[in-house]
Amino acid sequence: MFGWVLWRDLILAWRHRADVLATLFFFIIVTSLFPLGIGPEPQTLQTIAPGIVWVAALLASMLSLGRIFGNDYQDGTLEQLLLTPQPAYLVVFAKVLAHWLVSEVPLVIIAPVLGLQFGLSQNTLLIVVVSLLLGTPVLSLIGAIGAALTLGLRAANVLVALLVLPLYIPVLIFGTGAIQATVNGTGTKPWLLLLGATLVLAFVFAPWASSAALKISVE
Amino acid sequence: MSTRRINWYKYAAPANFYPLAGKMIPVFSVVTVLLFIIGLYVGFFVAPTDFQQGESYRIIFIHVPAAWMGMFLYVLMAVYAGLGWAFNARLGSMMATAISTTGAIFTFISLVTGSLWGKPAWGVYWVWDARMTSTLILMFLYIGFISLQASIDDPRRADRAGAVLALVGLINVPIIYFSVQWWNTLHQGATFTARSFKMAPSMLSAMLILMAACWMYSIAVVLVRVRCIIRERESEAPWLAEAVA
Numbered sequence: 001m002f003g004w005v006l007w008r009d010l011i012l013a014w015r016h017r018a019d020v021l022a023t024l025f026f027f028i029i030v031t032s033l034f035p036l037g038i039g040p041e042p043q044t045l046q047t048i049a050p051g052i053v054w055v056a057a058l059l060a061s062m063l064s065l066g067r068i069f070g071n072d073y074q075d076g077t078l079e080q081l082l083l084t085p086q087p088a089y090l091v092v093f094a095k096v097l098a099h100w101l102v103s104e105v106p107l108v109i110i111a112p113v114l115g116l117q118f119g120l121s122q123n124t125l126l127i128v129v130v131s132l133l134l135g136t137p138v139l140s141l142i143g144a145i146g147a148a149l150t151l152g153l154r155a156a157n158v159l160v161a162l163l164v165l166p167l168y169i170p171v172l173i174f175g176t177g178a179i180q181a182t183v184n185g186t187g188t189k190p191w192l193l194l195l196g197a198t199l200v201l202a203f204v205f206a207p208w209a210s211s212a213a214l215k216i217s218v219e
Numbered sequence: 220m221s222t223r224r225i226n227w228y229k230y231a232a233p234a235n236f237y238p239l240a241g242k243m244i245p246v247f248s249v250v251t252v253l254l255f256i257i258g259l260y261v262g263f264f265v266a267p268t269d270f271q272q273g274e275s276y277r278i279i280f281i282h283v284p285a286a287w288m289g290m291f292l293y294v295l296m297a298v299y300a301g302l303g304w305a306f307n308a309r310l311g312s313m314m315a316t317a318i319s320t321t322g323a324i325f326t327f328i329s330l331v332t333g334s335l336w337g338k339p340a341w342g343v344y345w346v347w348d349a350r351m352t353s354t355l356i357l358m359f360l361y362i363g364f365i366s367l368q369a370s371i372d373d374p375r376r377a378d379r380a381g382a383v384l385a386l387v388g389l390i391n392v393p394i395i396y397f398s399v400q401w402w403n404t405l406h407q408g409a410t411f412t413a414r415s416f417k418m419a420p421s422m423l424s425a426m427l428i429l430m431a432a433c434w435m436y437s438i439a440v441v442l443v444r445v446r447c448i449i450r451e452r453e454s455e456a457p458w459l460a461e462a463v464a
Contacts, residue, residue: 145387149380153370162366163384166359166391169352209387216379 001086002094009098012071019067024106027060031114042119049118050179053128054172057107058139062161064103065143068095069214073151079218088211096137096144096207104136120183127182127192131175134195141206142167148213171198233310233449234458240442247439254432262425275339278332279422284430286329286354288437290392292322293357296364297389300382310445312378313452315385316368317444321437323361330354353394360388374452 013020034052035045072078081091111132112125120128146164150156178191230236262280269276296318303311333351334344345351364384371377453459 145383149367149383150370155370159366159370162359163363166356166363167387169356170394173352209383213380213383216376216383219373219376 001084002090005081005091005094006098009095010102013067013098013102019064020102020106023060023064023103024110026063027056027107028110028114030056030059032117035117045118046120046183049115049120050128050176050183052118053111053114053132053179054135054175057104057111057132057136058165058168058172060107061104061136061139061143062164063157064099065147065160065164066157067103068099068140068144068147069151070147070156073218078151078214082214082218088214089207092144092148092207092210092214096140096210099144100137100140104132104140108132108136124179124182127179127188130192131178131195134192134199135171135175138171138195138199138202138206139168141202141210142171144210145206145213148210148217151214151217171195174198231308231310233313233453234456234462236310237446237449237459237462240446244439244442244446247435247442251432251435251439254428254435258425258428258432261421261428266421266425267419272340275336278336280425280429282329282332282336283426284433285325285332287430288433289322289326289329289354289357292318292325292437293361293385293392294389296322297382297385300378300385304379304382309375309378309452310449312375312382313445313448314441315378315381317441317448318437319361319364319368319381320444321440323358323365325433325437326354326358326361330358349394353391356391357388360384360391364388 031052034048038044038048069078072081082088084091108129111128115125115128143160143164145167146160149163150159153159174191174194178188178195181188181191230239258280262277266277268274296315299311299318300315301311302308303313303315330351333354337346338344364381367384368377368381371380450459450463
């Protein structure tokens with residue numbers, strides 16, 4: 001069941017490649033806007049780079065949250081999935097994994113290239129990738145809670161942002177902290193361990209909250 | 220006089236809770252006003268001038284109670300929402316909705332008074348230290364809760380969705396409370412421990428009295444608001460027509 005939902009979501013995302021690529025291009029454009037707005041001075045860019053890469057990743061992943069459950073909710077598939085004897089936890093898990101693979105992994109892959117735009121060193125770029133690798137699953141997991149809560153509502157997109165961004169803030173702080181620690185030369189490991197801890201916590205509890213929220217929304 | 224014990228569960232029904240709340244409100248309102256008068260008097264006229272900060276420290280008498288109420292009310296809101304969700308009790312969810320506004324107001328007051336205090340005390344209106352950031356997150360969580368409930372038309376779905384959100388955000392409250400211990404930040408450390416008080420006794424008593432005053436205020440205001448919510452949501456119930464007449 002898990003495999004089936006995962007495979008189905010991946011195929012559907014492949015058929016609607018444009019949606020997926022739109023998120024990626026949003027990420028690229030937003031990260032490029034900041035140097036244009038703030039000025040190209042190398043020192044400034046190196047200081048603001050971690051924050052910008054991370055905030056852009058946050059915003060880009062929020063844009064794509066509607067797609068986790070939205071399409072299936074509208075054509076009734078979600079209701080059928082919840083009616084199966086398999087636990088909703090598995091359905092949520094598969095969908096979140098598909099969302100991460102499709103929406104977040106491209107961001108992680110393109111992030112080093114964007115880091116070069118900001119003049120970050122190779123060591124820092126490695127930490128950018130690692131922190132995003134650890135942090136983006138958390139974004140998908142927590143985002144799924146917001147997506148499940150706001151299924152079918154009027155101003156769902158904006159509301160999801162409002163609900164989910166406060167919960168994203170610890171991830172943002174730890175992720176950017178890790179990158180800045182590398183730039184400054186202070187210890188990176190504690191930040192990455194904290195990121196890992198949030199990942200483990202979210203991994204265990206978030207799908208459960210999402211499945212509860214799904215059952216509430218698909219009444 | 221009956222020898223049976225009181226059946227508290229009967230007050231879980233809006234029909235029974237409505238008159239009870241109506242009787243409680245005047246009591247708590249009077250107590251609130253008295254405690255505010257006493258607390259403000261002690262805070263402004265009895266407590267001595269601070270050695271380092273002069274008179275500007277007195278904003279602590281509003282800032283600390285407001286911050287405490289903001290956090291405490293969030294926990295209470297989450298508990299009520301959880302009860303309303305778990306036991307399918309409408310009144311629990313109505314209480315959560317009623318508490319949310321008061322909690323948001325207190326958190327806002329604590330952020331604003333904190334900024335106003337920060338300028339004379341630290342020289343800046345705002346720093347991004349752990350406690351201020353997590354209190355800001357608490358403010359966002361309240362706003363998220365209120366917005367979510369406002370945008371769902373079906374009342375029961377709104378109740379349950381709010382409960383999920385409130386419980387997920389509950390993890391933020393211990394983070395705020397312990398943030399001053401876990402991170403070395405600009406915010407001062409804990410002033411109250413079980414054994415020692417680091418403040419002058421009159422300052423301490425003013426703060427505790429005002430904390431009690433804010434608590435009584437919260438109870439009174441939440442009860443008024445929950446009565447309004449009951450009237451809105453139970454508007455077609457026959458008992459309401461009699462109670463209001």
